[in-house]
Amino acid sequence: MASAAIPADSSDRSHPEWQYLDLMRRIWNEGSERVDRTGIGTRSVFGTMLRFDLADGRMPLITTKRVYWKTATREMLWFLTGETNIRPLVLQGVKIWNEWPHANYVRQTGNTIALDEFVQRIANDATFAEKWGDLGPVYGKQWVDWPTYRYGADGKYERGPGINQVAEVVESLRSNPGSRRHIIEGWNVAQLDRMALPPCHKTYQFHVGDGKLNCALYQRSCDVALGLPFNLWSGALLQRMIAQQVDLEPGEFVWMGGDTHLYRNHEDLVTEQLTREPSGSPRLEISRRPDSIFGYRIEDFLVEGYTPQGALSAPVAV
Template sequence: MKSAAIHEIHPEQQYLDLMQQIWETGSQRVDRTGIGTRSIAGAMLRYDLADGAMPLLTTKRVYWKTATREMLWFLTGETNIRPLVLQGVKIWNEWPHARYVKESGDDVSLDEFVQRIADDEAFAARWGDLGPVYGKQWVDWPTYRYRKDGLYERGEGINQVAEVIDSLRNNPGSRRHIIEGWNVAELDRMALPPCHKTYQFHVAEGRLNCMLYQRSCDVALGLPFNLWSAALLVRMMAQQVGLEPGELVWMGGDVHLYLNHEDLITEQLGRTPCGSPTLEISRKPETIFDYKIDDFVVHDYAPQAPIKAPVAV
């Protein structure tokens, strides 16, 4: 009979194991950005969100407020970066900047471009829009009605988030609690087609579970944000419908590391996860669309130092 207790593996270790697997065994490929990746096909991570637990990495600092502001922006249906810029959120700036330089011929720096977005509302309206990305599809999926003259006219948009919340309340056993971002007809108008594309919710024993399918995943920079954001959405939806948070099941398609992230990868794999950060939601708004950044409080988060790496655009 073993007298020693079995050492419990830290939930973050599965993320580090995935990173190591990709870096050591992934296929080296040429990608859209021209930088190159090491990639594997298919991966899964599972996180229990009970008792306030969140998949918030401790082996480097993750700016969870930035990710939260992005999620709240998605829920507004907004597609222009200006509301993010005015909050100091930088994660979407590179895409409209690259488009501006290409189309205008003005080789302005990223910082100068972002300052113009903040200062000039008309400039932001022209150059700050990302097309019908995430939030637009989530809360205003376009519809078209057939007319007797053989043409189509624009119908009322579909608020997928509101519909899923309604179905969770009234038909929790449904297998159709889905929020979909992959609108094939509008992909060519998006600055970046959705990576975290399909969310499916599942109710069991009073708990709300979520399966997220992500078609493309930058494990070093993107996934830490994606895990937090998905878990945050589960926590908000669970609160709105009177369920306890359950399990977040993340599934990736093309799961990769960029070749120019080697320093980040080496540094992070040399670190050991520690601590168990939790999230407190300080109030219950009337709807899921009424949360504010101050409603979220993280406890017991003492991450190791940030690790910087370039974003591939």
């Protein structure tokens, strides 16, 4: 039986978070029913956009539910290391990637170990983690070590030096700010089948105008209830970090979605969140400027003015 449509809210619409809530409402009320790879099913719309002004420290941090911004920040810092194993995240208490290697372990070994027990083994046993905790060449690997290949002196095809896209973008923003090629790309077609999950937030493009650094993020697939709040924070965070490194003020963060969806088993979360109204203006202070984009630490980030409503949970589709 189809769920009832959720009526539009008639409150003041000036808060930028209404963009997110309106998108959620539109998908739930108007999205097409789709069968997806998880078997759960989604309601989906295609081709969406949200825009946020990052002036004065403002950040797109959702207030109508609690978003664990430190978790998202730890993940972004992990991406920038080029690491692809979940163990560094597990040791920091970050759980967002655990389901994929766990499912792979169960599938390959037939051992129906509980997720919590699997994660504990990842934390306690480095050898076990090395074998079973790796996600393949996901985000960070492509960002800072995109593989190249060449013919060696013996005529054999061999691995060449990796390309650090993040470092190259920082340098190009400094040396050639008017370029239209300030891009970080995660969609390496040749390696998709080796990734636990092909990149969802796949393309970042940076633009300099009027002394400000703008960023457009294209996301091919987006879980609006659980994933998008993290993606908005993380994309704007990367923009803020790069802006600091290249001596520019942060400008506009533009998020664009391809297949933008809600899972059908997220109805309780959607219904509850759409009864809530956004409030406040969360701001991010970066307390230190390291020598490199790769030198930030979690303690460098301080969020002020964030008083979210209660957390909302829903199952993750793997």
